[in-house]
Amino acid sequence: MATPLTSGALTSHLAQVFAQYPIEVVHGEGVWLHGRDGRKILDFYGGHAVAGLGYGHPRWLAALERQARQMAFQTNALPMLIRERAAARLSKFVGLGLDTVFWINSGAEANENALKLAFKLTGRSKIVALEQGWHGRTAAAGAVTWGALEKWYGFPRTPFDVAFTPRDDPAAIDQIVDRETAAVIVEPVQGVGGAYDVGKPMLQALRTRCDDVGALLIFDEVQCGTGRTGAPFAANFHGVAPDMLTAAKALGNGFPVSALLLSDRVAGNLKYDDMGTTFGGGPMACAVAEAVIDTIESESLLANVRQVSMYIRTSCIVGPVTAIQGAGFLLGLKTSRPAKEVQAALLAKNILTGTSADPHILRLLPAYILNEGHVDRLSDALARISA
């Protein structure tokens, strides 16, 4: 979530729907952004959780260039090895029996398809989502996003029944998830909701209740997945397997790609035409997803995320930061002052961070290549901001 530090003054032909930061970026390398004004900014925001490998990673560039020269696009009606290979790579990376992949283009589109499949497969009409959860801007994904109806939804009505359950109360689940429920959708670590780790007990309780009433469990790992927790996915991090899992953002490291992963139970019920897409599964997107997973594994980036995340937790409770929540590189720094003030003060010291729906949580979503030296710069800057 961009913070309204200033209104969008850089352009006049763009729809004015985004609050924008007061820096125009022209170039990025690794974890650094270069502004038009010559400023060099340390990026703890990662293009809103997208730049997992950082900017201009050579393997990512090479995969894009190779695939662009070979074949930049081809429809799903024509088989391509890269599409198959990337799906196999992603399934293997996740494990947990999520062995079937449907490629699409954005997080919301992946969630939209997951929800549609849940209705088709169960014949039911209700979805349960978590309070403070965020799932995207389309009709179905927006319907299950906490607070969307009051703030920006725009459609005359939601396309199905939705109930929200508290994110920290396993005891409430049995009342809300019932035999009318087609699916429960949950971000295992909430992003917009404040880098809040829903945690294993809650996820396990949802898994058990879904099994009891015949509902499907969907993990939205658009933000918390693809290595961000220091595990392949948060499902691995918590050891709870969903029936469907959605991935996007860091999966493409900036090239648009998303994926819906299905368990055998779900995939076994698919029929032709249940889902479709033009750009999803494009060879460039698949080459990039494969390169991202290869890079995470071959450069031991999951271990780096775990190690540097721990370092952030031990060194960054300084200045206005009173506590740290979240997992891996999806961290929420609790601030004594409004997080937006701390964010602005950090940006003045050339460090970019994010905020969240919680006004006292500063959100960090850095690239997996971040090191302890970068964290020292953050903790030094925080120490110079008054509490």
Ligand SMILES: Cc1ncc(COP(=O)(O)O)c(C=O)c1O
């Ligand atoms: C958890 C989560 N789900 C879904 C989405 C929507 O993804 P997209 O913007 O790619 O449609 C987001 C975007 O921020 C997200 O954080």
